[in-house]
């Protein structure tokens with residue numbers, strides 16, 4: 001293992017490592033240092049910057065490369081600055097060291113999700129500018145806070161701002177996911193995240209007594225029914241009938257019950273209350289009303305003294321009532337431009353997918369803006385949110401070339417001025 005930034009301070013890799021070493025992991029992301037580093041990079045390249053702060057302590061950095069024709073809708077490249085936490089003791093190398101091994105793996109929390117694209121956008125623009133490329137359309141980059149915790153103080157407020165409106169965004173790109181094979185993956189939709197809490201009430205009683213309708217019994221029945229539904233969805237995936245991201249996922253994330261005592265829990269009392277929480281992900285093709293009905297009628301029926309609370313953490317439809325999906329066919333001219341740019345750079349794309357998890361793209365799609373999720377990482381294991389997240393230097397560097405092709409193509413696309 002070695003770390004070469006002593007020898008080369010002034011390289012795309014060393015700038016990537018610098019950004020990876022800034023601790024923007026939750027629960028206490030250092031946004032100030034991230035913004036200051038990214039801003040210094042943008043200014044060095046000769047771009048314009050602006051810092052927006054919709055919620056104190058949660059800045060958003062906007063970087064702009066003005067196009068020749070500012071009346072054309074612009075291109076927005078998005079990247080979130082925050083990361084999920086890391087457990088250092090379970091990593092091969094410290095998660096904020098950005099250490100590069102002799103086979104070129106750069107280990108860091110955020111190396112795949114999504115600090116790579118943050119730097120690749122800038123490096124691609126740096127290279128295009130050094131070749132005197134001049135964009136027709138204006139290109140913006142947004143560096144947003146809080147994506148990992150839902151984006152409510154970040155992208156969600158950003159899209160409602162007058163500053164966002166003024167950008168006149170015609171097309172946006174956001175993060176995607178690594179691809180274990182040769183092809184790059186591209187995402188035309190996310191699943192919408194719901195939190196579900198099921199609460200049970202029932203008569204308390206002696207731990208020795210068998211009786212009907214205790215809170216615990218009713219909650220466990222509910223969990224059984226939800227598990228059956230989960231299995232029905234998962235079976236379709238296992239049978240190869242459909243992708244993981246195209247079914248409704250439901251996974252238990254907490255249970256809360258019992259009467260605490262100094263040594264743990266009171267063992268001889270059946271509690272009068274119990275609750276369980278679930279993470280649900282709803283694909284854009286699903287009918288949200290049908291799911292709401294299923295929850296009330298089957299998962300938490302009142303006759304069992306169950307109640308449910310759904311926390312919808314994202315839209316399912318856009319403002320015109322359409323599913324939040326970006327078209328990946330000829331009806332979307334941006335799709336062809338993107339696809340051609342990838343093949344021009346020697347890349348291959350696999351069939352467009354729905355993302356199993358959720359990104360900030362949903363807030364822009366809600367406005368009707370076409371968004372593709374894309375992170376150019378082929379031949380890379382999918383390690384987002386896992387221990388030992390890494391990205392290979394060669395993959396990172398190739399990604400810069402890919403974005404050079406994408407950014408120059410998107411910014412020169414003027415075939416239809418209304419788009």
Ligand SMILES: CSCC[C@H](NC=O)C(=O)O
Nearest residue numbers: 148149150193313357358
């Ligand atoms: C409630 S929205 C949460 C967004 C988050 N994004 C990345 O992991 C996710 O859980 O998918």
Ligand SMILES: [Zn+2]
Nearest residue numbers: 080113114175
């Ligand atoms: Zn991410």
Ligand SMILES: [Zn+2]
Nearest residue numbers: 084113148384
């Ligand atoms: Zn993430």
